[in-house]
Amino acid sequence: MSLDQLSKLVEDGEKEASEDMARKLLADGTDPLEILDKLTQTMQRVGDLFANLDIFLPEVMLAGEALTAVVDIVKPELKSTDRVLAKGKVVIGVVKGDLHEIGKNIVKLMLETNGFEVRDLGYDVDSLDFIKAAEEMGADFIGVSSLMTTTMPRQKELIEFLKDKGLRDKYKVVIGGAPTSQMWADKIEADLYCEDANCAAEKMAALIA
Numbered sequence: 529m530s531l532d533q534l535s536k537l538v539e540d541g542e543k544e545a546s547e548d549m550a551r552k553l554l555a556d557g558t559d560p561l562e563i564l565d566k567l568t569q570t571m572q573r574v575g576d577l578f579a580n581l582d583i584f585l586p587e588v589m590l591a592g593e594a595l596t597a598v599v600d601i602v603k604p605e606l607k608s609t610d611r612v613l614a615k616g617k618v619v620i621g622v623v624k625g626d627l628h629e630i631g632k633n634i635v636k637l638m639l640e641t642n643g644f645e646v647r648d649l650g651y652d653v654d655s656l657d658f659i660k661a662a663e664e665m666g667a668d669f670i671g672v673s674s675l676m677t678t679t680m681p682r683q684k685e686l687i688e689f690l691k692d693k694g695l696r697d698k699y700k701v702v703i704g705g706a707p708t709s710q711m712w713a714d715k716i717e718a719d720l721y722c723e724d725a726n727c728a729a730e731k732m733a734a735l736i737a
């Protein structure tokens with residue numbers, strides 16, 4: 529019973545066996561954050577296998593489903609850990625045209641665990657709907673995820689819309705997703721770029737403190 533075994537089960541898309549293994553690891557005292565970190569690496573490997581045509585879309589989907597199932601099991605364990613309340617309101621979602629939501633879900637989980645109130649808009653979210661939700665919620669942050677080079681321009685679009693509406697200074701725009709970078713964040717004038725969920729929780733807490 530090990531994290532490596534869990535990683536292999538997720539990679540192979542063995543959903544039930546992954547769930548069982550995750551439960552056992554947690555019962556054995558494994559840090560839930562370690563499980564999330566490991567599985568983030570697993571999905572990166574799955575992505576490489578996919579890019580090299582060693583596996584195909586159905587296998588990626590099965591791995592994604594297994595990972596999502598494990599995240600659901602890990603979630604309550606994370607919430608029970610004692611953490612400093614950072615407090616801040618966040619609207620989060622994945623940009624229009626993009627269905628990749630696993631990373632965004634992990635970021636959401638980490639933010640909630642760290643005391644943020646999060647409104648999750650899901651995936652394939654129109655830029656104007658981010659703004660509408662932020663206005664309704666009185667959010668401090670708008671978190672925008674994009675997993676494809678083809679959908680990254682939507683992050684820029686959102687910031688442009690905020691400027692057009694005279695709302696740019698009202699919200700801190702935080703961007704993330706594998707193809708994004710600090711350079712991209714600077715270019716589109718986002719307030720913050722985070723490469724992973726841990727960094728998001730830390731940097732956003734620091735920004736609001």
Ligand code: B12
Pocket residue numbers: 567568571572574575576578579585588589592625626627628629630631632634635670671672673674675676677678702703704705706707721722723724725726728
């Ligand atoms: C799983 C996956 C899928 C799953 C998604 C399942 C789901 N429910 O989300 C499925 C099978 C559905 C899928 C579909 C497709 N996919 Co896909 N997919 C992936 C894969 C393998 C992993 C993504 C993932 O979940 N990673 C694990 C998570 C934990 O990591 P993450 O998303 O990067 O998130 C972390 C950080 O980036 C950050 N973060 C993420 N979001 C945010 C937001 C904020 C605010 C912050 C602060 C931080 C942050 O924190 C997260 C946690 O630490 C990637 C490969 C890769 N290396 O990224 C390809 C990949 C993204 N897909 C790709 C492609 C091409 C597709 C398809 C077009 C395939 C097709 N031919 O149909 C479709 C697109 C559908 C669409 N319109 O979106 C390409 C994109 C290429 C590009 N143009 O950039 C990739 C890169 C694969 C490749 N190498 O070719 N995919």
